[in-house]
Amino acid sequence: MKNIDKDFLLQLDAKIVEFLVKDRQFIFEKMGKHLEVDEKQNRRDLVTEVDRGNQAHIIEALSQLLPDAKILAEESENDLTDAKGLMWVIDPIDGTMNFVKQREDFAVMIALYEDGKPLLGYIYDVMRDVLLHGGPGIGVVYKNQDVINPPANLALEESLIGLSGPMLVNNAYHFQDVEKRTLGARVIGSAGIEFIRVLLGKQIGYVSSLKPWDFAAGNALAAVFGLKVGYVDGEAINVLKSGVVLVATKKAYSAIMSIVK
Amino acid sequence: MKNIDKDFLLQLDAKIVEFLVKDRQFIFEKMGKHLEVDEKQNRRDLVTEVDRGNQAHIIEALSQLLPDAKILAEESENDLTDAKGLMWVIDPIDGTMNFVKQREDFAVMIALYEDGKPLLGYIYDVMRDVLLHGGPGIGVVYKNQDVINPPANLALEESLIGLSGPMLVNNAYHFQDVEKRTLGARVIGSAGIEFIRVLLGKQIGYVSSLKPWDFAAGNALAAVFGLKVGYVDGEAINVLKSGVVLVATKKAYSAIMSIVK
Numbered sequence: 001m002k003n004i005d006k007d008f009l010l011q012l013d014a015k016i017v018e019f020l021v022k023d024r025q026f027i028f029e030k031m032g033k034h035l036e037v038d039e040k041q042n043r044r045d046l047v048t049e050v051d052r053g054n055q056a057h058i059i060e061a062l063s064q065l066l067p068d069a070k071i072l073a074e075e076s077e078n079d080l081t082d083a084k085g086l087m088w089v090i091d092p093i094d095g096t097m098n099f100v101k102q103r104e105d106f107a108v109m110i111a112l113y114e115d116g117k118p119l120l121g122y123i124y125d126v127m128r129d130v131l132l133h134g135g136p137g138i139g140v141v142y143k144n145q146d147v148i149n150p151p152a153n154l155a156l157e158e159s160l161i162g163l164s165g166p167m168l169v170n171n172a173y174h175f176q177d178v179e180k181r182t183l184g185a186r187v188i189g190s191a192g193i194e195f196i197r198v199l200l201g202k203q204i205g206y207v208s209s210l211k212p213w214d215f216a217a218g219n220a221l222a223a224v225f226g227l228k229v230g231y232v233d234g235e236a237i238n239v240l241k242s243g244v245v246l247v248a249t250k251k252a253y254s255a256i257m258s259i260v261k
Numbered sequence: 262m263k264n265i266d267k268d269f270l271l272q273l274d275a276k277i278v279e280f281l282v283k284d285r286q287f288i289f290e291k292m293g294k295h296l297e298v299d300e301k302q303n304r305r306d307l308v309t310e311v312d313r314g315n316q317a318h319i320i321e322a323l324s325q326l327l328p329d330a331k332i333l334a335e336e337s338e339n340d341l342t343d344a345k346g347l348m349w350v351i352d353p354i355d356g357t358m359n360f361v362k363q364r365e366d367f368a369v370m371i372a373l374y375e376d377g378k379p380l381l382g383y384i385y386d387v388m389r390d391v392l393l394h395g396g397p398g399i400g401v402v403y404k405n406q407d408v409i410n411p412p413a414n415l416a417l418e419e420s421l422i423g424l425s426g427p428m429l430v431n432n433a434y435h436f437q438d439v440e441k442r443t444l445g446a447r448v449i450g451s452a453g454i455e456f457i458r459v460l461l462g463k464q465i466g467y468v469s470s471l472k473p474w475d476f477a478a479g480n481a482l483a484a485v486f487g488l489k490v491g492y493v494d495g496e497a498i499n500v501l502k503s504g505v506v507l508v509a510t511k512k513a514y515s516a517i518m519s520i521v522k
Contacts, residue, residue, distance in 0.1 A: 097444060101421050101444065102421070102464070103463070104463075160358070160363070160450070165440065165446040165448075168430060168446075169440060183362065184305055184426050186448050186449065186450055187446055187448035188447065188449075189421070189445060189447055197363065202362060202364070203363070
């Protein structure tokens with residue numbers, strides 16, 4: 001096993017960024033053509049040949065960088081029972097519905113965890129060419145090449161909030177009451193794009209029912225910024241566990257948790 | 262009064278596009294600095310110095326092009342009682358909340374109407390640099406320099422729909438039932454950006470409580486494409502009248518109207 005220190009992770013980060021810039025072109029070439037689209041669990045849960053092709057593309061690249069790390073990826077059978085050691089978490093196309101219907105507001109996400117703790121996270125807004133990367137392993141968050149500062153610790157009342165459409169419609173966990181306290185709800189349809197908005201201070205939080213690959217990268221980046229991430233039932237994040245995940249500024253997180261409990 | 266024929270309108274269109282490209286730089290220069298923000302009707306209804314400054318900038322330019330036309334603009338006292346003759350309808354920054362909080366997903370909108378009928382419409386997604394322009398007066402819609410085709414006449418079940426957050430939360434006009442038939446809701450917070458998505462075939466429709474400057478440009482462009490636009494109570498569009506406005510593909514429009522009535 002390699003020595004996973006900060007210098008090693010900085011070098012790894014540079015290689016992953018280099019890969020993702022090329023991966024963007026890979027996606028562009030595929031998305032110009034007719035897409036083969038299949039339904040997964042239901043008609044709102046889609047997968048395309050680009051999800052599958054890009055996942056294989058990403059796994060090939062990451063496996064060369066850290067051959068011994070486990071892999072947890074959206075478009076694979078996932079039967080990992082523990083998070084010990086190094087683990088890649090991969091969402092080749094987050095927001096597949098947007099990818100298929102809108103050709104925007106989708107993201108590529110990669111995270112590296114060690115013993116269940118985040119080291120590195122990557123969220124790439126492919127169409128806007130905004131790549132947030134970094135994590136606790138290197139102690140910073142970059143927007144493309146630039147180190148960025150944490151967002152202001154705004155209160156619930158001071159900005160917008162991102163929500164999943166079904167949670168808003170169904171008033172799940174009283175999130176309609178939460179929404180009324182904010183300056184308004186936005187429903188974008190991609191966890192990656194929503195995490196970017198929170199990390200850049202464009203909204204005070206985001207909540208949705210998420211799988212590990214939906215939140216792993218955002219959780220890594222949020223940790224650097226002191227943003228709070230957890231399940232709305234109060235449990236701490238477990239990178240193998242799906243659930244309703246909330247990310248928010250410290251002030252908004254407390255306020256939201258006192259409403260939803 | 263000038264002869265408002267197609268040749269004249271094509272020349273006018275070229276001049277307005279030329280102006281809007283410069284206007285984008287005008288906005289960029291202003292938005293980099295600290296914004297002076299005021300509340301209008303309530304804390305979710307904002308106006309900034311850029312809304313006011315850009316409105317003055319637009320009115321100055323348009324008044325030179327057609328000195329006799331009336332003006333209906335968001336950030337002015339509006340007491341027009343009839344739509345006779347030529348009239349500009351202007352929204353200097355549509356989606357001011359997004360402009361203030363997110364610095365994206367806002368639009369500049371301009372429309373030219375004659376005797377209440379649309380001639381030209383302009384929706385400029387400033388951050389993505391996507392300008393949709395055209396209208397019944399010239400019989401085409403351009404995306405920047407390119408003539409574009411109408412979107413496919415998709416059914417409600419075949420794509421996403423754009424909604425206002427409050428309408429979704431409050432199940433206004435049974436729009437939660439509408440949402441369940443679609444592939445999902447998106448809440449973007451700018452009528453201009455939502456109209457662009459409908460015009461480009463990225464969603465089957467959009468509904469929100471709108472003022473004339475929110476729908477005038479989109480209505481002009483939708484008319485070229487055979488998209489349906491109307492108030493959800495069944496009335497035809499009146500460019501002086503605010504209301505809950507629906508734009509959708511023909512198929513989706515019929516399906517939605519049978520649910521909301």
